[in-house]
Amino acid sequence: MTTVPRPQIAVVGSGPSGCYLAQAILRALPTAELTIFDRLVSPFGLVRYGVAADHQHTKAITRQFDRLFQGGGARFAGGIRIGDDVGLAALRDAFDAVILATGLPADRPLDVPGADLPGVVGAGAVTRALNAHPDAPTRLPALGGDVVLLGAGNVALDVLRFLVKDRSGYAESDVADEALAGYLAAPARRVVLVSRSAAAASKGDPQMLRELAALPRARYSVPDPAGPADPASPAGPADAGDRTAAARAAAVAALVDPDRGPFPGPEVELRFGAAPLRILGTERVTGVELDVAGERIVIPADAVISAIGFAGEPRDEVGRLIAETPPDPASGRLGAGLYRAGWAQRGPRGAIPENRASAKLVADELLADLASGALAVDGDRPGFAGLPPETRARAVDYEHWLVLDAHERSTAPADRVRRKLPDHDAMVGIARGDAAAPHPHP
Numbered sequence: 001m002t003t004v005p006r007p008q009i010a011v012v013g014s015g016p017s018g019c020y021l022a023q024a025i026l027r028a029l030p031t032a033e034l035t036i037f038d039r040l041v042s043p044f045g046l047v048r049y050g051v052a053a054d055h056q057h058t059k060a061i062t063r064q065f066d067r068l069f070q071g072g073g074a075r076f077a078g079g080i081r082i083g084d085d086v087g088l089a090a091l092r093d094a095f096d097a098v099i100l101a102t103g104l105p106a107d108r109p110l111d112v113p114g115a116d117l118p119g120v121v122g123a124g125a126v127t128r129a130l131n132a133h134p135d136a137p138t139r140l141p142a143l144g145g146d147v148v149l150l151g152a153g154n155v156a157l158d159v160l161r162f163l164v165k166d167r168s169g170y171a172e173s174d175v176a177d178e179a180l181a182g183y184l185a186a187p188a189r190r191v192v193l194v195s196r197s198a199a200a201a202s203k204g205d206p207q208m209l210r211e212l213a214a215l216p217r218a219r220y221s222v223p224d225p226a227g228p229a230d231p232a233s234p235a236g237p238a239d240a241g242d243r244t245a246a247a248r249a250a251a252v253a254a255l256v257d258p259d260r261g262p263f264p265g266p267e268v269e270l271r272f273g274a275a276p277l278r279i280l281g282t283e284r285v286t287g288v289e290l291d292v293a294g295e296r297i298v299i300p301a302d303a304v305i306s307a308i309g310f311a312g313e314p315r316d317e318v319g320r321l322i323a324e325t326p327p328d329p330a331s332g333r334l335g336a337g338l339y340r341a342g343w344a345q346r347g348p349r350g351a352i353p354e355n356r357a358s359a360k361l362v363a364d365e366l367l368a369d370l371a372s373g374a375l376a377v378d379g380d381r382p383g384f385a386g387l388p389p390e391t392r393a394r395a396v397d398y399e400h401w402l403v404l405d406a407h408e409r410s411t412a413p414a415d416r417v418r419r420k421l422p423d424h425d426a427m428v429g430i431a432r433g434d435a436a437a438p439h440p441h442p
């Protein structure tokens, strides 16, 4: 039996796909020396910075990912942006294999006239601010009384839930209180959610719609024929056999059920089967023109939030490579010893667990390349130890992260589970224990 020399493997990105990938590789190759880089101080990508603050149960997946670092199987190197702080070529020189699991961080641009008017904001920007992402401003832009939300996928439904909730809806969460308070000082009075698809065929999970119906907030209506309230009506889901479609239509019906009662909060119109034609306004947004079954209608808007998906962001060498390489769900191979996984591989679709399959596929490709000799491991590559000393010294390791994690938990207000710091440098300082802890409640 031949023994495979100890491969040095770099994973770029510590989101779900990077973590699933590390798990899959270490399971098959326990001797691999694996370093997970992240440009942020904190691990876990969108689990921390995308998943809604009021869905803490979803964030529990981090306990599983923690084990990667706890057992010493993988090294965390936070605060290092690959493609900028360390060039891709330098990384590939130091490691036998490099896997890019960098996600797709930018809001997909809205392709209608007027999309660049002030007042048009991406859902990613909103969810980042609510999650205290270091790249986001600490306050949300003022949204005004009339908000139009474009899209009806899970991210749109996360944003809708935020728009209808009051402060009590964030008990036991880690919401960024400054962003929440800014919104609650002048909350939306009317929200119009616009979906190109009919209700049953829209993208959101039925469970997310049911959660809205169960909230003691907001009144809902469905004014368009493409969005029937009655799932059994002839205009309901054509594919009645499709359980998810039927469940979605039933959940929408529950939202507009007259027995739901008159709850406080905004009036919410769900406009299914409606396509945005243009954003109206001169200085800033004043409305949205929609095509509803061939008819043009105008919805007044103080702000438009587009929740229509995500894209690559060419802000560094790695970001450019991912943004310019079309998704390929069938393979993660970008070249000899270079791979990609997760959203960076297959596009911005799917929940956290769906990244596991993509991670497994890429891990299998890497293993096949090792077995075939396409990926040669000669034992000469230094891995993390080969990076410049100043880069290694700057890296935030897992023990540092634990210090920051404990700080965030211990400084949380009474009704919050953690208080995230929104400032990268302050996070590094706390993590390293070389900065005075800021006052917990500014």
Ligand SMILES: Cc1cc2nc3c(=O)[nH]c(=O)nc-3n(C[C@H](O)[C@H](O)[C@H](O)COP(=O)(O)OP(=O)(O)OC[C@H]3O[C@@H](n4cnc5c(N)ncnc54)[C@H](O)[C@@H]3O)c2cc1C
Pocket: 012, 013, 014, 015, 016, 017, 018, 037, 038, 039, 040, 043, 044, 045, 046, 047, 049, 050, 051, 052, 055, 058, 080, 081, 082, 083, 101, 102, 103, 104, 123, 124, 127, 155, 158, 310, 316, 318, 319, 341, 342, 343, 344, 349, 350, 351, 352, 353, 355
């Ligand atoms: C707003 C939002 C809410 C969501 N809510 C849910 C939910 O409730 N439940 C659910 O199951 N799924 C949810 N998802 C989907 C889920 O977050 C994704 O499926 C998953 O995070 C994709 O994993 P990833 O590892 O490919 O990317 P990401 O999670 O984006 O991780 C990428 C990581 O790479 C790092 N990185 C990027 N570039 C570099 C670089 N150049 N150098 C070093 N590091 C870099 C980033 O900092 C980040 O940590 C949500 C997604 C969004 C956008």
